[in-house]
Amino acid sequence: MAPRTARDRRDRNRRPGGPRRPEDLVRRTAYEVVRAVQTRDAYANLLLPGRLRDRGLTGRDAALATELTYGTLRGRGTYDAILQVCSDRPLHRIDGPLLDVLRLGVHQLLGTRIPPHAAVGTAVELARSVAGPGQAKFANAVLRKVATRDLAAWLAIVAPEGDEVGRLSVTHSHPRWIVTALRDALGADRAEIEALLAADNERPRVTLVARPGRATAAELVEAGAEPAPYSPLAAVLPEGDPAAIDAVRDGRAAVQDEASQLVALALADTPLDGPDARWLDMCAGPGGKAGLLAGLAAGRDARLLACDVQPHRAGLVRRAVDGRTGVAVVDGTAPAWRPGSFDRVLLDAPCTGLGALRRRPEARWRREPSSLAELGPLQRRLLASALEAVRPGGVVAYVTCSPHLAETRVVVDDVLRDRADVERLDSPQAVRRVAAGALDGLGDGPYAQFWPHRHGTDAMFLALLRRTA
Numbered sequence: 001m002a003p004r005t006a007r008d009r010r011d012r013n014r015r016p017g018g019p020r021r022p023e024d025l026v027r028r029t030a031y032e033v034v035r036a037v038q039t040r041d042a043y044a045n046l047l048l049p050g051r052l053r054d055r056g057l058t059g060r061d062a063a064l065a066t067e068l069t070y071g072t073l074r075g076r077g078t079y080d081a082i083l084q085v086c087s088d089r090p091l092h093r094i095d096g097p098l099l100d101v102l103r104l105g106v107h108q109l110l111g112t113r114i115p116p117h118a119a120v121g122t123a124v125e126l127a128r129s130v131a132g133p134g135q136a137k138f139a140n141a142v143l144r145k146v147a148t149r150d151l152a153a154w155l156a157i158v159a160p161e162g163d164e165v166g167r168l169s170v171t172h173s174h175p176r177w178i179v180t181a182l183r184d185a186l187g188a189d190r191a192e193i194e195a196l197l198a199a200d201n202e203r204p205r206v207t208l209v210a211r212p213g214r215a216t217a218a219e220l221v222e223a224g225a226e227p228a229p230y231s232p233l234a235a236v237l238p239e240g241d242p243a244a245i246d247a248v249r250d251g252r253a254a255v256q257d258e259a260s261q262l263v264a265l266a267l268a269d270t271p272l273d274g275p276d277a278r279w280l281d282m283c284a285g286p287g288g289k290a291g292l293l294a295g296l297a298a299g300r301d302a303r304l305l306a307c308d309v310q311p312h313r314a315g316l317v318r319r320a321v322d323g324r325t326g327v328a329v330v331d332g333t334a335p336a337w338r339p340g341s342f343d344r345v346l347l348d349a350p351c352t353g354l355g356a357l358r359r360r361p362e363a364r365w366r367r368e369p370s371s372l373a374e375l376g377p378l379q380r381r382l383l384a385s386a387l388e389a390v391r392p393g394g395v396v397a398y399v400t401c402s403p404h405l406a407e408t409r410v411v412v413d414d415v416l417r418d419r420a421d422v423e424r425l426d427s428p429q430a431v432r433r434v435a436a437g438a439l440d441g442l443g444d445g446p447y448a449q450f451w452p453h454r455h456g457t458d459a460m461f462l463a464l465l466r467r468t469a
């Protein structure tokens with residue numbers, strides 16, 4: 001029979017030999033999520049909340065399980081380099097479950113204030129239960145070695161000298177190819193790339209959006225959130241569950257990064273000659289930007305059509321918009337609408353998501369450079385299709401949640417190379433026009449690039465394009 005209450009669920013998790021301590025459950029939960037991410041391509045942010053509920057973990061226990069899960073996933077690159085030095089076996093010869101227990105142990109030792117004896121003891125106990133007594137001995141020996149130094153001392157040993165990309169990769173736990181890509185996109189000095197990589201390893205603040213016409217940022221602030229620096233629709237929730245705020249529970253507000261809000265606002269605010277009645281969100285799932293655009297469109301007597309190629313993602317969009325908004329399952333590369341049907345088009349293209357590493361700690365290990373080769377042709381086809389969908393004089397916003405040049409500037413420049421009928425608008429200026437506060441550091445234009453370390457947002461890219469003929 002399924003356990004009915006949190007207490008029942010806790011009881012079910014007690015071992016026959018005696019009561020299981022909450023901290024065991026906390027670590028077991030973190031381990032299971034880390035393992036599922038490695039073996040089943042699970043997403044930590046989707047899996048963890050259900051596991052916490054099932055185990056009856058709340059408050060500090062839930063916070064610790066979350067920190068251990070995210071910290072272990074994020075720190076994997078650094079922790080593996082340290083484990084390699086402390087283990088007499090190469091890491092590829094350590095079984096997956098044991099290796100994940102070791103990573104969790106290293107995170108506790110080097111990334112938290114958990115006392116070393118507790119970190120080692122609980123990790124060894126976990127190793128015994130997932131890999132057997134012999135492996136527990138091995139885990140004990142390895143983790144005791146790890147415990148002899150702090151993180152800074154280990155980095156001085158394992159981060160390679162004379163190889164700047166390698167040093168950054170190990171120190172900030174990013175794959176080498178991502179370090180290189182971010183450095184190329186940032187085009188900045190050494191101190192700034194360090195700041196960006198460090199920002200990718202911080203947990204982002206929860207930012208809320210007040211859906212236009214349905215809620216206001218002031219209402220969110222009254223309900224306990226804090227004012228946000230840039231978006232006039234945003235408020236920041238320093239702690240607690242967003243669903244505790246009425247407007248979020250009612251669907252009048254939602255969780256949304258400030259950069260996502262600003263790119264949608266910049267598209268809606270770009271001046272148009274002629275009609276402004278038909279708006280398209282071509283890749284809308286799960287509906288974050290569509291929810292915002294729908295509210296703005298309603299306020300101006302315009303109609304939004306929000307599409308996605310995946311039926312279940314289109315279903316999520318339906319929940320984020322009002323009844324006036326059309327929602328449809330459409331392949332944006334082969335749509336049924338006539339050319340020139342829309343006045344404003346948002347193309348929030350499928351991308352690697354390298355701009356959201358703060359929120360999806362596992363993404364950096366899951367993505368490969370080959371992802372770019374797969375996405376590039378699709379991004380180009382979708383952009384060409386978006387430019388066909390907009391009328392002469394209308395505006396397209398090409399947006400990615402990735403700063404990788406191969407998904408941003410290179411895509412736009414490739415698609416526009418042979419076209420004389422598209423003008424690049426000044427995107428940084430368009431964003432500044434809609435921002436509530438001063439907003440610098442988006443680049444020299446015509447494209448705009450947000451950065452976590454500069455703006456505290458995802459690394460969102462925006463190219464605003466106008467069809468001239």
Ligand SMILES: C[S@@+](CC[C@H](N)C(=O)[O-])C[C@H]1O[C@@H](n2cnc3c(N)ncnc32)[C@H](O)[C@@H]1O
Binds near residue numbers: 313
């Ligand atoms: C970056 S997400 C969009 C996020 C969304 N705009 C938001 O703010 O919540 C990209 C979306 O593009 C959709 N997609 C991928 N290929 C597509 C295609 N050929 N036509 C339409 N949508 C597509 C994916 O299913 C995914 O939901």
